[in-house]
Amino acid sequence: MMTKIPTILVVDDEKDFCHFARFNLEISGRYKVHTANTGQRALELAVKITPDLILLDIMMPEMDGFEVLRALKESLQTAAIPVVMLTALEQDIPRVLAGEGYAQDYLVKPIRSKDLMAKIEDTLAFRRP
Amino acid sequence: MQKKILVVDDTQLFLKLMERILLKQGHKVVTAADGFEALQVLSSFVPDVMFVDLVMPKISGDRLCQLVRKMPHLRHCRIVIVSAAVSELDYDYRKIGADLCISKVTQEGFAESVTAAVGDQQSDPPLSRPNPSTAQRRERTIHEITHALVTESAHQETILETIPEGVMELTSGIVTYANSQAVSLFERPLGGVLGSSFPSLFPETDRQRVQMLTDAAEKTPKDGTEEALVLGGREVMVHVAAVPGESDTHLAILQDVTEQQEVKRALRQAMEHTESIITSMAESLLVVTADSKVNFANPAACEMLGYTEHELFNYPMDSILAGDDTFQDAVYRPLQQSGVLRKPSLQYRTRSGERVPVSFLATLIHDECTEAEHRCSVLCIAHDMREIDRLQSQVSQAEKMATAGLLSAGVAHEIKNPLAIILQGLDALGTSLQRAPNREVLLDMIRRIRNAAERADFIVRGLLDFARQSPSHFSRLSPEALLDEAVALVEHQFRIQGVRVERTYSRERTLVRADKNQLLQVVINLLVNAIEAISENGIITVGTRLEVDDRLGKYVQISVSDNGKGIPPEELDRIFEPFFTTKTDALNTGLGLSVSNGIIDKHGGSIEVRSEVGSGTDVIVFLPCE
Numbered sequence: 001m002m003t004k005i006p007t008i009l010v011v012d013d014e015k016d017f018c019h020f021a022r023f024n025l026e027i028s029g030r031y032k033v034h035t036a037n038t039g040q041r042a043l044e045l046a047v048k049i050t051p052d053l054i055l056l057d058i059m060m061p062e063m064d065g066f067e068v069l070r071a072l073k074e075s076l077q078t079a080a081i082p083v084v085m086l087t088a089l090e091q092d093i094p095r096v097l098a099g100e101g102y103a104q105d106y107l108v109k110p111i112r113s114k115d116l117m118a119k120i121e122d123t124l125a126f127r128r129p
Numbered sequence: 130m131q132k133k134i135l136v137v138d139d140t141q142l143f144l145k146l147m148e149r150i151l152l153k154q155g156h157k158v159v160t161a162a163d164g165f166e167a168l169q170v171l172s173s174f175v176p177d178v179m180f181v182d183l184v185m186p187k188i189s190g191d192r193l194c195q196l197v198r199k200m201p202h203l204r205h206c207r208i209v210i211v212s213a214a215v216s217e218l219d220y221d222y223r224k225i226g227a228d229l230c231i232s233k234v235t236q237e238g239f240a241e242s243v244t245a246a247v248g249d250q251q252s253d254p255p256l257s258r259p260n261p262s263t264a265q266r267r268e269r270t271i272h273e274i275t276h277a278l279v280t281e282s283a284h285q286e287t288i289l290e291t292i293p294e295g296v297m298e299l300t301s302g303i304v305t306y307a308n309s310q311a312v313s314l315f316e317r318p319l320g321g322v323l324g325s326s327f328p329s330l331f332p333e334t335d336r337q338r339v340q341m342l343t344d345a346a347e348k349t350p351k352d353g354t355e356e357a358l359v360l361g362g363r364e365v366m367v368h369v370a371a372v373p374g375e376s377d378t379h380l381a382i383l384q385d386v387t388e389q390q391e392v393k394r395a396l397r398q399a400m401e402h403t404e405s406i407i408t409s410m411a412e413s414l415l416v417v418t419a420d421s422k423v424n425f426a427n428p429a430a431c432e433m434l435g436y437t438e439h440e441l442f443n444y445p446m447d448s449i450l451a452g453d454d455t456f457q458d459a460v461y462r463p464l465q466q467s468g469v470l471r472k473p474s475l476q477y478r479t480r481s482g483e484r485v486p487v488s489f490l491a492t493l494i495h496d497e498c499t500e501a502e503h504r505c506s507v508l509c510i511a512h513d514m515r516e517i518d519r520l521q522s523q524v525s526q527a528e529k530m531a532t533a534g535l536l537s538a539g540v541a542h543e544i545k546n547p548l549a550i551i552l553q554g555l556d557a558l559g560t561s562l563q564r565a566p567n568r569e570v571l572l573d574m575i576r577r578i579r580n581a582a583e584r585a586d587f588i589v590r591g592l593l594d595f596a597r598q599s600p601s602h603f604s605r606l607s608p609e610a611l612l613d614e615a616v617a618l619v620e621h622q623f624r625i626q627g628v629r630v631e632r633t634y635s636r637e638r639t640l641v642r643a644d645k646n647q648l649l650q651v652v653i654n655l656l657v658n659a660i661e662a663i664s665e666n667g668i669i670t671v672g673t674r675l676e677v678d679d680r681l682g683k684y685v686q687i688s689v690s691d692n693g694k695g696i697p698p699e700e701l702d703r704i705f706e707p708f709f710t711t712k713t714d715a716l717n718t719g720l721g722l723s724v725s726n727g728i729i730d731k732h733g734g735s736i737e738v739r740s741e742v743g744s745g746t747d748v749i750v751f752l753p754c755e
Contacts, residue, residue, distance in 0.1 A: 014546050016577045020553035027560050059542065061624055088545035089625075091538075110549035113556035 006052035007032045011042040013060045024113035039063030057086040137167040138182040164188025183212040184278045191225040198226035199320025209246045295383030316361040342369045413511040419504035421446045421456040435480035451476035487511035528720040533596035543621040547581035554578040605640040615652035633672035651725040655689040662693030683754040695742040
């Protein structure tokens, strides 16, 4: 019986990061990956594909990760999607934790792909009933 | 009643005649051949009556009268002038202190006149009228000579009273005549002066010098005191001259030079004052002629350049200016237009060939003769900037490190992003190699990883370049290229803050002469300030504009503007003060704008800050163009 593999949305203005994250996650055969390079695009895709998890970079031009997160949580269609924040700045962590309560977890760049996948697994497992 | 009588006359015959007349009447008679002898007699003999001839050598009759009248012990002595010409002269014998005057022109009635004069009568005895019939020719001659002599004496007296100098006659060192100017200098009455020994009139300490003057007068007739003597608060130059032919007579000329000395002193003081300023000033001071030769150098200039004052005299200024420009091109000609020339970054070449950075100021020296020929000299003032440069570069470096610290947080983030790409990329690469390696895919991965690594390197290198302490180096550079480089260095900071950068560059391009590293520091400082002033969605505008000003010439305005919170007026006033800051973080030194100001000043430019609370801040850097 074929279980539906989870869909992951990777949001980062770093195109090459998106490229490699997608490659590493998809080659494992465990995930289907979509990528967005701006906050606006992320919100559109989130509505369109309703991913099982969103990896969301904080530092992005124009609309940053926190703004995207707020928009996601404010929309009924996307409010339930677990979000893991990505940041290159240690300074952002307290803000994620105090974190307006919305994000499930965070990851500090740079990260190995096995750590990335472990975090995704944990988060998805927590979400599964 | 017997009286003591002194007869003074230079005619031996006349003395005999008088003696005979008076002795016959039972008086005691002493004679003197001239005024000086009379004075000697008078020191031990107190006569009741004196007969005095008017015209005598050494001390004339009138002067003798004046002298006698000043001597207290001769207060009661009756003085009778005996003269050949007085009757016709309306000679006012009372003026010289005499009591009576009788004529000796005729012998008839003369004895009676004498007798009457000795008597106690207060009324004038009848003057013997000249008798033209007797011995007419001889008497006429005597009469005329005496007349001439007395007239001349009055004439001389008038002259002596009118000239500004004090004039004194000394006989054997005793004052026998003093005009009123001389008397007033000694601050005592005429009587206290006449008859006194000349040196004794001076203060104790000067007497020996005065005595020496009199002694030396014989040998060097025109000698005087070299320095002024002080007499009752006045400064007096004393000259003593021997009177030719009269061995024991000297003339003393006293010149009141108090005012002269005061003016001289004030002048000397003013000159010394100016000189001490010029000598002690730290600035190097050179006066350069229109044909580029050094005409004067103060000690600071000599020390800085390593030459003696003598060596610098007539030294070509072109050899002192270290640049390629001649003094004529770089200084003299521009000065003709502006009158004042300021060059904040000029270099002098020292004797050893070292180049000394100086802050240079030149002005034309206007004086009548050179101005007429349009060949004014130039005053060149140069301040040695070595020490200031050293301190400024230390402060500047400290401030730069602080800015670098501020930037490094952003840099860390910017490095972590490429590192994240590299790590993910290497994992992808590893997995690909294990499975089915596709050459194209692998090469693409390697390319992306290399890009990320290079990006990290670029960011770190930019920061390190900026933080590195580099020696001052001026070059021609484009303000727009410099702005782009500065923006690139803080770009990640912009991204963090979500700031948008807009560029409004001048269409016409120009070059400025500047130290790239320093100017970069200024612009980055302004950008960092702008970032801190604005909240999210701020816009920072960097721009350039070319302007031409009559006074400043062609210059470029480099502006960094933000639409942030603005600066309140009370803070705006203090914005260039060192250590003034409104920020509290540890990396902020409060030196940013003050250092920037120093750097721009060194470039011959200026910084202007315009701000309005709530609408933003414009910082404009004015730099002269090449």
